[in-house]
Amino acid sequence: xxxxxxxxxxxxxxxxxxxxxxxxxxxxxxxxxxxxxxxxxxxxxxxxxxxxxxxxxxxxxxxxxxxxxxxxxxxxxxxxxxxxxxxxxxxxxxxxxxxxxxxxxxxxxxxxxxxxxxxxxxxxxxxxxxxxxxxxxxxxxxxxxxxxxxxxxxxxxxxxxxxxxxxxxxxxxxxxxxxxxxxxxxxxxxxxxxxxxxxxxxxxxxxxxxxxxxxxxxxxxxxxxxxxxxxxxxxxxxxxxxxxxxxxxxxxxxxxxxxxxxxxxxxxxxxxxxxxxxxxxxxxxxxxxxxxxx
Amino acid sequence: xxxxxxxxxxxxxxxxxxxxxxxxxxxxxxxxxxxxxxxxxxxxxxxxxxxxxxxxxxxxxxxxxxxxxxxxxxxxxxxxxxxxxxxxxxxxxxxxxxxxxxxxxxxxxxxxxxxxxxxxxxxxxxxxxxxxxxxxxxxxxxxxxxxxxxxxxxxxxxxxxxxxxxxxxxxxxxxxxxxxxxxxxxxxxxxxxxxxxxxxxxxxxxxxxxxxxxxxxxxxxxxxxxxxxxxxxxxxxxxxxxxxxxxxxxxxxxxxxxxxxxxxxxxxxxxxxxxxxxxxxxxxxxxxxxxxxxxxxxxxxxxxxxxxxxxxxxxxxxxxxxxxxxxxxxxxxxxxxxxxxxxxxxxxxxxxxxxxxxxxxxxxxxxxxxxxxxxxxxxxxxxxxxxxxxxxxxxxxxxxxxxxxxxxxxxxxxxxxxxxxxxxxxxxxxxxxxxxxxxxxxxxxxxxxxxxxxxxxxxxxxxxxxxxxxxxxxxxxxxxxxxxxxxxxxxxxxxxxxxxxxxxxxxxxxxxxxxxxxxxxxxxx
Numbered sequence: 001x002x003x004x005x006x007x008x009x010x011x012x013x014x015x016x017x018x019x020x021x022x023x024x025x026x027x028x029x030x031x032x033x034x035x036x037x038x039x040x041x042x043x044x045x046x047x048x049x050x051x052x053x054x055x056x057x058x059x060x061x062x063x064x065x066x067x068x069x070x071x072x073x074x075x076x077x078x079x080x081x082x083x084x085x086x087x088x089x090x091x092x093x094x095x096x097x098x099x100x101x102x103x104x105x106x107x108x109x110x111x112x113x114x115x116x117x118x119x120x121x122x123x124x125x126x127x128x129x130x131x132x133x134x135x136x137x138x139x140x141x142x143x144x145x146x147x148x149x150x151x152x153x154x155x156x157x158x159x160x161x162x163x164x165x166x167x168x169x170x171x172x173x174x175x176x177x178x179x180x181x182x183x184x185x186x187x188x189x190x191x192x193x194x195x196x197x198x199x200x201x202x203x204x205x206x207x208x209x210x211x212x213x214x215x216x217x218x219x220x221x222x223x224x225x226x227x228x229x230x231x232x233x234x235x236x237x238x239x240x241x242x243x244x245x246x247x248x249x250x251x252x253x254x255x256x257x258x259x260x261x262x263x264x265x266x267x268x269x270x271x272x273x274x275x276x277x278x279x280x281x282x283x284x285x286x287x288x289x290x291x292x293x294x
Numbered sequence: 295x296x297x298x299x300x301x302x303x304x305x306x307x308x309x310x311x312x313x314x315x316x317x318x319x320x321x322x323x324x325x326x327x328x329x330x331x332x333x334x335x336x337x338x339x340x341x342x343x344x345x346x347x348x349x350x351x352x353x354x355x356x357x358x359x360x361x362x363x364x365x366x367x368x369x370x371x372x373x374x375x376x377x378x379x380x381x382x383x384x385x386x387x388x389x390x391x392x393x394x395x396x397x398x399x400x401x402x403x404x405x406x407x408x409x410x411x412x413x414x415x416x417x418x419x420x421x422x423x424x425x426x427x428x429x430x431x432x433x434x435x436x437x438x439x440x441x442x443x444x445x446x447x448x449x450x451x452x453x454x455x456x457x458x459x460x461x462x463x464x465x466x467x468x469x470x471x472x473x474x475x476x477x478x479x480x481x482x483x484x485x486x487x488x489x490x491x492x493x494x495x496x497x498x499x500x501x502x503x504x505x506x507x508x509x510x511x512x513x514x515x516x517x518x519x520x521x522x523x524x525x526x527x528x529x530x531x532x533x534x535x536x537x538x539x540x541x542x543x544x545x546x547x548x549x550x551x552x553x554x555x556x557x558x559x560x561x562x563x564x565x566x567x568x569x570x571x572x573x574x575x576x577x578x579x580x581x582x583x584x585x586x587x588x589x590x591x592x593x594x595x596x597x598x599x600x601x602x603x604x605x606x607x608x609x610x611x612x613x614x615x616x617x618x619x620x621x622x623x624x625x626x627x628x629x630x631x632x633x634x635x636x637x638x639x640x641x642x643x644x645x646x647x648x649x650x651x652x653x654x655x656x657x658x659x660x661x662x663x664x665x666x667x668x669x670x671x672x673x674x675x676x677x678x679x680x681x682x683x684x685x686x687x688x689x690x691x692x693x694x695x696x697x698x699x700x701x702x703x704x705x706x707x708x709x710x711x712x713x714x715x716x717x718x719x720x721x722x723x724x725x726x727x728x729x730x731x732x733x734x735x736x737x738x739x740x741x742x743x744x745x746x747x748x749x750x751x752x753x754x755x756x757x758x759x760x761x762x763x764x765x766x767x768x769x770x771x772x773x774x775x776x777x778x779x780x781x782x783x784x785x786x787x788x789x790x791x792x793x794x795x796x797x798x799x800x801x802x803x804x805x806x807x808x809x810x811x812x813x814x815x816x817x818x819x
Contacts, residue, residue, distance in 0.1 A: 056599065056606075059607060073607040149691060238693065239673055239677050239692055240680055240681070254548065254669070255547050257547075257554075
């Protein structure tokens with residue numbers, strides 16, 4: 001049997017074009033996400049001021065040409081801090097979602113593939129984890145682990161955010177794996193005497209990749225929100241690191257009447273980025289999952 | 295004759311004006327105010343936290359108390375007069391007669407002696423944080439029920455202030471005899487108010503004590519403390535009229551909010567606070583065991599710029615040395631400017647800081663600054679310090695911890711550099727400077743530094759009674775502390791108390807533990 005595989009050079013633009021045509025909102029969100037990534041990567045050239053620099057002559061200055069989003073209670077440029085905050089949000093959001101989704105995905109695939117007692121016990125454990133609200137679980141983990149900074153990123157914060165993601169992804173990927181397990185090519189692989197490891201990694205994993213990538217994208221939004229929440233509660237990133245949740249916490253609460261821009265812009269950044277990732281995740285699901293195709 | 299009449303008229307007019315300026319106190323009413331948290335227990339002797347004094351203080355008398363119109367001078371509370379012998383070794387107090395405890399029993403010199411014996415020699419199971427303070431008391435005599443004599447083993451110029459500490463609540467000798475731990479769980483004093491109830495996490499209520507020994511006092515029928523841990527909730531309660539005051543402090547932004555919302559229904563009192571931030575280096579950890587590194591990091595701090603900038607949006611205010619600015623024995627502006635880290639030329643200071651780091655062989659210095667996770671004033675101060683050190687090429691991780699883990703980390707020595715605070719409840723330099731002497735002599739010193747020369751200076755200061763000689767010793771002590779730089783002052787706080795405009799008779803002081811007996815407070819109709 002031969003499959004007509006389109007040439008990669010042609011396939012990529014057409015896939016993108018078809019995605020844009022089918023999911024215009026998703027395309028707009030993708031554009032926003034790409035803008036965020038761009039801002040994070042090139043923040044140092046984009047921002048008008050050092051985000052950490054204190055300027056007592058400009059304390060609580062309203063938005064102006066020099067300070068597009070105004071300044072905070074220490075005279076720091078809110079615009080520069082929002083742009084650099086995208087870096088914190090994306091690094092922690094993507095890392096946490098990647099770790100959580102990958103571990104959850106693998107657990108789900110293994111559960112789905114082996115079934116039986118293993119599936120039963122792991123499912124009950126997943127049920128227990130799912131019974132905790134995501135923020136409570138993250139709070140417990142971050143309170144227990146404390147901080148461990150590696151290359152400027154608090155790895156324990158990443159773990160704390162990743163752990164609540166694991167059971168959610170495991171549950172979804174398991175259900176996809178259960179149907180993949182029944183596929184003839186899995187039977188064929190088993191009959192050929194391939195090892196479990198090979199069957200899982202070579203035949204199961206690629207076929208549950210669509211739900212995985214959808215979950216991963218959606219959980220980036222959750223992770224960004226969780227990072228902002230934990231930072232707001234004083235358990236995430238600490239000052240003076242620019243982070244959106246942190247910009248809403250602490251002294252911002254004292255000055256929001258005098259200087260509403262201190263909370264409006266980081267709040268908008270959180271809302272828009274979470275909205276963008278959620279929309280993109282939904283659009284990706286609609287685009288990749290055949291059940292959602294008309 | 296005409297001259298006499300004119301003088302008489304002037305006096306009468308003056309008296310009339312004075313009476314017009316000083317409104318007649320009104321009796322009655324309940325003072326509702328907020329305190330951030332419940333006291334851990336009720337024993338004044340076992341604590342240093344202000345929540346104990348603000349909660350329990352109105353129920354107790356002390357031997358002396360601070361006179362807020364002439365702070366830090368003292369005045370009598372239970373003592374109606376006192377005398378200090380010429381050699382400074384004998385303190386004799388005449389007590390007010392007819393003082394009664396809230397259970398009706400008389401308060402005599404025996405109760406005062408039992409209380410001071412408990413503080414200086416706490417029985418097993420009793421914690422006394424005043425033990426060191428009263429270590430110089432050799433004996434206590436009670437020649438009569440209204441007379442008590444303290445004999446000291448050595449002169450101690452701080453002793454009168456020590457007797458005025460609001461933490462020295464006088465307990466009943468009979469109750470202490472039955473159970474030395476009685477004051478931990480029970481409130482039974484001789485103060486202006488008697489205890490009614492305490493519901494943990496909610497409120498504490500006091501009621502006017504009809505047999506209070508000061509005639510016509512207190513004015514209030516009672517008080518009610520609401521325990522409100524969240525500053526924003528406290529402000530809401532004040533704005534909504536559920537509480538009339540919070541006697542610790544509020545921030546500048548809170549003041550603006552209350553002014554805007556309450557107009558002339560709110561008033562404010564302000565003073566330099568006897569509390570300041572201190573940068574403490576762990577001298578057991580390299581490279582902070584090298585005084586050049588510590589001095590360099592102190593030199594890098596532009597305290598004058600911080601004072602100007604941070605006062606607008608935080609409770610941080612004055613630049614000062616080891617003694618509170620404005621207090622007796624505080625360094626003058628000229629003396630201060632001569633100390634390392636307090637000069638006006640920050641660029642020159644930073645050049646010197648870089649030179650010292652290079653001389654110490656320290657390059658690419660990175661460390662963690664341990665700080666409390668409290669918005670005011672710790673967070674802005676921590677951010678400022680990180681920024682200042684960044685300007686001499688030092689990379690700092692700002693590690694903010696909740697208060698309990700912070701205290702644990704600092705006490706256990708698990709820190710590089712800590713942003714600590716000092717609270718000078720008493721203004722005498724022997725109290726103030728105690729935290730800077732060697733850590734094996736002062737548990738308050740987190741830097742682990744041992745400096746016997748500093749200890750010698752301190753010992754001389756404790757025994758010196760001449761004011762000029764004391765001032766000279768303090769300046770020498772201060773200079774050595776700044777050069778050692780194991781602990782260096784950053785900025786002193788500003789105390790800003792907001793209260794209902796109807797509250798009268800409450801006097802501001804630089805410490806939030808003084809003036810909380812509520813004896814003279816009254817509410818205008």
